[in-house]
Amino acid sequence: MPTPTSPSDSRRSRPVARIFSRSSYPEHLRVAAILRKETVGGALLLIATVAALIWANSPASESYFALRDTTVGVDFLHLMLPLGHWAADGLLAIFFFVAGLELKREFVAGDLRNPSRAAVPVAAAFGGVALPAVLYTVVNLAAGPEALRGWAIPTATDIAFALAVLAVISTHLPAALRTFLLTLAVVDDLIAIAIIAVFYPGELHLSMLAFALIPLAAFTFLVQKRIRSWYLLLPLALAVWILIHASGIHATVAGVLLGFAVPVLRSRKNGGPEAGPGLAEHLEHHIRPLSAGVAVPLFAFFSAGVAIGGASGLKSALTDSVAVGIVVALVAGKALGVFGATWLVTKTSKAELDDGLAWIDVAGLALLAGMGFTVSLLISELSFGVDSAHNDHAKVAILAGSLISALLAAIVLRARNRHYRHVAELETTDRDGDGIPDVFGKV
Template identity: 70%
Template sequence: MPSTTTRLLGRGSYPEAQRIASVLRKETVGGALLLIGAAAALIWANSPWGDAYETLRDTRVGPASLHLDLTLGTWAADGLLAIFFFVAGLELKREFVAGDLREPRRAALPIAAAVGGMAVPALLFVLLNLGGPEGSLRGWAIPSATDIAFALAVLAVISTHLPSALRTFLLTLAVVDDLLAIVVIAIFYTEELSLGILGLALVTIAAFGFLVQRRIRSWWLLIPLAVVAWALMHESGIHATVAGVLLAFTVPVVRSDAAGGPDAGPGMAEHFEHRIRPLSAGFAVPVFAFFSAGVAVGGLNGLGESLGDSIAIGIMVGLVAGKAIGITGATWLVSRFTRAQLDENLGWPDVIGLALLGGIGFTVSLLITELAYGAESESYDHAKVGILAGTLLAALLAAVILRLRNRRYKRMHEEETRDVDEDGIPDAWDTVDDRADHDRDWRDTPPPGRTVGPSAES
């Protein structure tokens, strides 16, 4: 009889592990480019030519008649990040429709961890800023999001053999809390809302969804609709990146014989993700980092002043302690109040190390900072210093813990990849429970070029 005990952070299905590994390799490259962009911005902003950086960032381009004469920095935050969130939306839908997380028992942990990893940092920030300057509490959501590209870049640097289950959990956690952050932005950082224009945006998104549900891939139809939806969302008062998520949610994930059969090629979500993820990881996010990370700290005295500000302290504590407590605590609660048990190959230090990686906040944190305080305020600069310092500290602590566990991870990696059967699946995935998961996933998510699965797209 198969065991009825759910294993937290247990090994998932083999096809899903292979797919996640491919995604993470691409995001690791994007993380390296992100670090280069952020470092270049910091160096330039604090050099004798810092004024030129600000001039470039504040240069306005775009048609004024359409209210789109935006600065380059705003184009990066509102435009390029919409691409990033489109890819994140595709990934999240793919996980919940055809991935391991379509099973509620597997989905519960990353969702709970994402919620805990957002709630506790926000609470700590509020507690540390209750007596702070007027308006400081507007930044309560800044330490809430995890930057998956930055986190994976750290993993690449420390060369850890992080097990596939932990990598999958990290990716899913980051995607879920990025999407939750978008909900927070839409609800709490929308000051003026035009319902009429919002309605037009939703109609345009529905038209996009109508086309993709019928497997229409013509770029000359889809891209103009997506751009119009983005522009209308921007004009409605809701942050334009929300359009990227909503567009992604309309894209079908699974394929059927009625949709083209085995020779029809990859599904729509997979097709879009393969084409757009390199643009997101290799261009959109690094360029956003370049235009957002450049803060002139004013030497050691200025740095000390920024780090002593309650906003910066709240962000640092939220990213480091808040994320660690929230993610680890949520994982413990799931194990405590369900029949789930931590996988026998892992221990709570592994969860803490992963939770600290969750404290690497950058892309969405910088976006929320601009929305909360405005690009010209002193609080904006202090918050950016807090984000950079908190991210660096979380990365260093995570690196220490995960390096201490790396010998165990290396042994697990060797066990996962050796003794491959004739079916091409390592024996490590051939337990009773995991084999059942694999068989089910193989039917629903075949490799490129094969299509078998449900009778309708979703």
């Protein structure tokens, strides 16, 4: 006769939800390809940043600022802009287009379409946005309303820089943690661009915004029909960008809207959703190298150059409450926000870390999330203006906070490197010779 089970026994026998569990093999391959491109982009970003800083602090510094402020374009719909503005408004639209494609793909066809998987990185992203904003505000409460305009500067994570640091560390972090970092960065970048659209608009022209809906609708119609002809899509995308830029909303919002319009899955008449990559993946494959290798480094080159002015200038920058707030928010706020939100999700959902992982791994990634750069520089310019002393101090603080976060993350993650090197060796084992590592099981 079977032994009856008590309710407590039944609860103990239920499977425990795991966070940071292993992704599917196709998702693992896709994320690995993205990481390789972003790591190269991070190296180019670092080179562009160092070049800008050296030039801006050299005897030829005037030529750097003259180049940045050189105005080009046409005197129509506010398209006569300095090169620095073209980089911020135009090139970063490409970056956010790719971010829009990536986020939509993750939630429509990626592993994060599962709400239980999506909850952790999304919650971590919101925690990593909210707490830095709060800490910056607390530090600058007595500094006045102008300083408080920079509350959103430390809210974003620069995925290219973060992944470049991972490459330098040579850590063998599990793919699930890398996917977590990638998704967290994309989500909080999009939160940041929403903040830009809502809290940092220029003079709004609703008629231009209404006109932008026409080419956006045409673009959406064509991509939903799976039409890939660049000579049709590119003019419509440019029209959307021009009209949104003229409307007073920051033009990078156009990139996100266009990215969200692109379908992820293949149409059934072309073989069904499982018959190969959809249009979003096709466009991402072609445009991500342009974004990571050209658009973002050029933006960094025109935005990161700041005349520090030697030791006295550096001291002046880092004693400004704006700079202090940014450093505290990036180093402490990001780490505590990301780690705390992740921990809170596990406790409220009764989930546990996947086998083999430890909370110290999450702490290392949370520290790495403090590398705010691309979007932070953009928000700094929108908050204070290009020629403001606060903007120059904010740039120094963004660089300092990102560097401190990277060094702290390197200390933590290097300590775990030896353990995960052994895990990585197991992941490459393919005893049955089917071309898929045994750890993934059968696809």
